[in-house]
Amino acid sequence: MPKAPIVVDFRHLRCGRCKVALIDALAGVCPICGAEFDGILSNHIGLAEQLHERRNGAGVRQVSSDRLDTAADRSFSKP
Numbered sequence: 800m801p802k803a804p805i806v807v808d809f810r811h812l813r814c815g816r817c818k819v820a821l822i823d824a825l826a827g828v829c830p831i832c833g834a835e836f837d838g839i840l841s842n843h844i845g846l847a848e849q850l851h852e853r854r855n856g857a858g859v860r861q862v863s864s865d866r867l868d869t870a871a872d873r874s875f876s877k878p
Contacts, residue, residue: 803834807841807850815840824850825857 803816805824812821817832828835839854841847 800828801832801834802837803829803832804838804840805836805850807839807843807846809843809846812850825854825859827859 801816803814805821806813806815806818812824813819814821814829814832814834814836816834817829819829819831821829826836839847839851841850
């Protein structure tokens with residue numbers, strides 16, 4: 800089964816593989832492409848953490864070890 804992150808922005812939750820909007824933030828797999836969600840990807844750390852906590856509180860199992868990826872994690876440091 801393919802794996803993909805949930806992509807979070809201010810307006811939508813999307814499958815990271817097929818980009819379809821998700822209605823259920825607690826879904827374990829994409830209803831369209833069948834990808835199993837293995838983490839959360841966002842350009843806003845607060846939104847990513849909020850969804851991560853919501854999914855953990857509901858007991859949604861993450862495929863990988865609680866993958867939480869944000870644009871802030873990939874920012875460049877000034878020399």
